[in-house]
Amino acid sequence: MLTILRGIWVPACFTIDPIVGPEGGGPVDNPFAAEAREDPYPIYRRMREAATAHDTMFGVPAYLRYADCAAILRDGRWGRGSGSDRLRGAEDKGNRRSFVRQDPPEHTRLRGLVAKAFSPQVIAAMRPRIEQLAEGLIDDMFATGGEVELLAQYAYRIPVTVICEMLGVPAEDQVTFSRWARFLARGQDPEEVLTPDEARRRNGAIRNFREYFRELIAKRRAESTTDLLGRLIEAREAGDSLSDADLLATCVLLLFAGHETTVSLISNGILALLRNPDQLARVRDNDLPEQSSFIDELVRYDAPVQFVSRTALQELEHDGRRFAKGEHVLLILAAANRDPEAFDDPERLDVARPNSRHLAFGLGIHFCLGAQLARLEGEIAIRTLLRRAPAMALTPEPLTYKPNIIMRGLQRLPVRLK
Known part of the structure; x- marks a missing residue:
């Protein structure tokens, strides 16, 4: 049975443990609630200041500090956890061959290819x-x-x-893909927060997606091409190659991850600049030091991916807390980035910030493969728009956010x- 709890669909048996603020300053709000979508960052700050880790509605601890x-x-x-984490939805159950769902040695093999x-x-x-586009x-x-x-x-x-x-997907299929991708983006959230219709x-x-790419892979195997799918089919590493199952999972991953997060990178970034005119002017006028990256600062400031999960691959300890093999944690990267x-001064957007060490693209062996793209x-996208429309402004229309909790x-x- 499902019930609505503070704007989120959760099983009736779930409760959200109250999070007490520092020095008894009252409860810290739930960052996964619908009303937090517009601006979860004050909640993240209160949680980060209150404790190292917080128990969540998903039955696992969440870490919000950068060091953790x-x-x-x-x-x-x-x-x-090779796709075993129950925090992930059915997307993983149908796409476990995707290299981002794997651990070494399989992750190493697939990612290398x-x-x-x-x-x-x-x-x-x-x-x-991209400039032409x-x-x-x-x-x-x-016009x-x-x-x-x-x-x-x-x-x-x-x-x-792109x-x-x-x-090698025809342009006429992009509209259809956009609808599927929207459903899949919401489906990235833990199963507990999805309505039956969303699931x-x-x-x-x-x-x-899988049926579409199954047919496309068959065509590419019969007729060699130089596009990305063709190169993946021809990829070789020490006599290894991608199987049809590997290719299918990789295509679904690349199509989805290759645009959904970048859409938010561009739109969230433009919004942040419009709300900070002095920073917009610096990007527009290219008034930036050589060692800074305004894109890295934009994703630090408002990350498209708010949190990720990790699974203990063996019994271990972190910050005095014991974890058995197979237990999970949430890492709220968007909180760590502030x-x-x-x-x-992490709450301030600073496009000239040097050497940003943000976690928006991850870290370690699972660092985002498409980060450079x-x-x-x-x-x-942002430089061209600011050059062509230097006085661009928001309209009075209220802004709303997607209901997703992982992908903002x-x-x-x-x-x-x-």
Whole structure:
């Protein structure tokens, strides 16, 4: 049986343990509640200040401090549990061959093969096409009038077009993919917070993606191509290769991860700059020190992926707490990225911040394989837009966020181009 508890669908047997603030200052709100979607960061701060770890509604502890999150991400005794973690939804049950769900040695083998298609040379060669795409989309937006919905007309279309072209997916299928990806994004959240209808749509999206790529892989095997899927089929490492099951899981992962998080990187980043005009001006005017990366600062400030889970691969101890093999933790990376022990004045957006050590792309062996592509897409998308529309402004329309708790992103981003 399900009930609605503080804006979240949870099993009736679940309760949320009250989190007491520092020095008895009252309870800390639930960061997974619907009302926290607009701005979870004050809640993260209170939790981080109150205790090292907090018990959650999912029955596992959550860590919010940078030192804890970084240590667990680096520690090879923690892993993904080869897809066994109950915190993950049915997407994992149908896609366990994906290398991000694996631990060594299988993770090492699969990631090594896929990484060949994401070499620095391959990514750098994509710059002209991404620049062309951004310019064309801005031309289209100016042609339709001053007010546009930037998320759907721009932030979404750049990364989805790029990854579809990389995989050899026809342009006419991108609209269909966007609907499936939306269902799958919500389905990334733990099973406990999904309504029955959301779980059903998520499961249908998984089946649709897998069937689509099963047919596409068969075509590529029969007719060699030079796109990403063709290169994955031809990938070799010490006599090894990707099986059809590996390819299928990898395609679903790349199509979804290759655009959904980057959409939020671009749209969340643009919103943050519009709300901080002095920082927007520095990016627009290229008034930045060489050692800084404004994209890294944007994802530190408002991370598209708010938290990840890790599984103890053996009996171990962290910060005085014992974990049995198979037990899980949540790492709230978005909270760690604003930890004052790791970052000076962390609540302030500073596009000139040097050498950001944020955790938005992860750390250790599971560091995001597509981080360089996401950075390139974000840099081109934002710089091109600010150059073409230097006085762009938000419209009075209220902003709303998607209900997702793991992947943070806007529903819409209405702006006036000028």
